[in-house]
Every structure is written in structure tokens, then in C-alpha cells.
Amino acid sequence: MTMSRTRRSSDATLGESAEDFESSLACFTDAVFGSLRRADQRRWAHAYVQALLTTPGKKSIRRLAQTVSTSTTAVQSLRQLVSVSPWDWDEVLSALTHWAEQYRPDPVCAIGRAILPKRGESSVGVHKYFDLPSGRTLKGQLGLGAFMSFGPAQVPVGWRLHLPAPWTENERLRRRARIPDTMPYRPMWAQALQLVDALGARPAGMSATVVADMSNDPDVALFAHGLGRRGREFVMTVPPNLTVLPVGESEPSTAARLLARAGTALSTPEPVVVTGPDGNRRHTRMHAGLVHLPWTQRGPIGPPHRLFAEVLPDSRPGHLWVTSLAHQQLDSVASLASLASSTASSVEGMERDFGLLDFEGRSLPGWYHHMVLVSAAYAYECLARHRPARGHQQGSERASVTQERKQEGSRA
Secondary structure, X not given: OXXXXXXXXXXXXXXXXXXXXXXXXXXXXXXXXXOXXXXXXXXXXXXXXXHHHHOOOOOOHHHHHHHHEOOOOHHHHHHHHHHOOOOOHHHHHHHHHHHHHHHOOOOOEEEEEEEEEOOOOXXXXXXXXXXXXXXXXXXXXXXXXXXXXXXXXXXXEEEEEOOOHXXXXXXXXXXXXXXXXXXXXXXXXXXXXXXXXXXXXXXXXXXXXXEEEOOOOOOHHHXXXXXXXXXXXXXXXXXXXXXXXXXXXXXXXEHHHHHHOOOOOOOOOEEXXXXXXXXXXXXXXXXXXXXXXXXXXXXXXXXXXXXXXXXXXXXXXXXXXXXXXXXXXXXXXXXXXXXXXXXXXXXXXXXXXXXXXXXXXXOHHHHHHXXXXXXXXXXXXXXXXXXXXXXXXXXXXXXXXXXHHHHXXXXX
16 A cells, blocks of 8 residues: 655644554554554554545545555545444544544543434434424434533544434434444433543443533433433533422423513523633523422422523523533633533534544444544544644654655555
């Protein structure tokens, strides 16, 4: 496999030579993709990540192959790595989590959504659904991602593809998309808990506080209950029709109705200072009040939580939030909530610059492999090239890895 030295135009501004980039990236892919059993898998994983970092525009398999190799079989090899080759994506994500730990993540984990629009019906998990925040019916794949926070950078280290019931109950669809028998239907809130459990089981662990976008999930109270049983604090967006019971009242209400009568169950707007992930501060006003979250129709009633919402410039309420940090200062809780917009920006960055929406395969393993490769490239760009780590490998070690790569390439 002959590797090309095509580089991004921004490399010159980073003061990074081609040799520095190649050795640094080689160290990264060795650490993250070391669990892949075969040497050819590891070589092509390295090539795929390099191509995602250096190919401008659309990241189709053909364009990625042209960027990093002159081999006539490169397209086939990259396509096989993503759609056919058997490798454990959870092991790679666990290694990515461990690698990212050296950059001192903030003590919070964010869970956000990635929507991959699709026109046809053949791609795994594709379905039509009503997107409550936008008020539109969308068609595509819906992924839930778990993100480690590094100031303004949110790095994905876990994914779950939402599979609607038709995809898990139809045997023909399961076989066609290679959905394992061990993967039954799970609602979104249960998949979000899966992400929390998966991160908690990794050697690097996860923070106790979860920031989540659950604005499109009517069963968000079940997610909150599950986090509470796991000892996790949370701050999350909720749908306006979420049923809550104001503390001190006997009749439940929806969160939106409570806002409409702010001044009784909720406070009149109070001044709040929100510190964003980038350290910038802004002044705003928010409604807030204590509520219980019933997670069944008849109870039981959970502990008090804080419901809050920003007052927009035109006096309309912004996103509705619920937090288990009921007695912390609202400034602090609202600052945690601002991570959600940073997570959405990270997803947009992966769509724009790293080919998140360019996956051409149709199988479930292919979807996960694609998301892992994009996540790895995005993590490398955000952290290895723009943030200092606790311990850098010495130049001789990097040069050794690069030399091994060149020798492997000459033998391929």
C-alpha cells in the first residue's frame, strides 16, 4: 500500500510538518485500533482515518482511497474494512476513551443525537419520525452518541443506532442488515442508559454527571429514574409535554403549562450568568421551580428535581430542562446545560468536515464501523493536534512507529 502525502491546507498554520503528522497519527491509530486482529485491518484503519483528515469535500470511499493510496485495490480494501471485515467497535471505542483521558476531560459526559438523512428504505434503521424540536417529520437513521467534554470540544466515544420495532421484529430485515439476535428493540431512553453503562464499564470510567438531549423522548422520566438508580446526576432537555408534579401540589401538569403560569409553581424570571464551555459568560433570565417526575401513571414519585427554562429575547421560553442538581446554584446548572449546544456543534462539525453523513453501506456493523472511524478522526483533530497531553511520546518512539508503518506499506 503506497500512501499519499496529501495534507489539509490548515496544516501550515499549525506549524506541523508532514513527518510530524504521520508519526503522530501512527501513534494514535496504533493505540486506538490495536485490538484489530490482523495487520491489514490495522493498516487500512490507519489509512481510513488519515483519509478522513486530509480529503476535502465529500468523503466517499472512492475519494478517500484516492487521497491515501495509489493501489488499484484501495477502494475495495477500505470498503471491506467498513462493511465486511469483522472487528469489535466497542473495543475500539474503549481504546479511544482511554487515549482521550490523557487530555484531562471535564467531569461531565454529554449524550446527543446525530440524524443521518436517507432517501431510500434499505439502510439499516432508516425510518420516518416526528422531530419534536423542529416540528418536522424526518426520514433517516437516528444515532445516540456519548461525548467526553474538553472545554469547547466534545469528543464522541460511544454510539447506539436506534432500531425501530419493524427492524428488530422482521426477520428478513434483520438478516439483510446483519442485526445480531442479541440486539432486541429498545426505546431511546433505554439505549441512552446503555451508553451510560458502557462508558461506566470502561477502564477510564465516566463522570458522575450526564448532560443529555432528551427533548424528543416522551419517556424521559424513565431515563431520569435509571440515572438515579445508577447514582448519576443529570441535566437534560425534556419535551414540553413531559408530565411533572410541582412540589407542594397534588395535581400533575405538563412542563409547558407550568411555564404558562410562572410565578406560582415556577419562579418569575431571575437573572442567571451562564458560563459556556469556551469560558465566555453571558447574562440571561430563567424560570425555575422544583418538581417531581412520576415514572409510572400512578407513581412512585421521585425525589424533587429542578425544572428550568431560559426566557428568550422575545419573552418566549427556550428549551425546557430538568436536573437532579436541585439545590445547586442555577448559574452552575445552566452552565452545564450549555454543553448540549456544544455537543450539537460537534455533530455538525463531523457532518461538515469528517464525512459523518457520507456512509454508503447498509448493514448494522458497517454503520458502527463508519461512526467509529469518523469519531476517531474527529478526536484526533480536536485533541492531538490542538491540545497538550499529559505525556507526549518521545520523537524517537514516534519515528520508530513511522518507520514500521513504511516497512509494512512496502510489504503490502
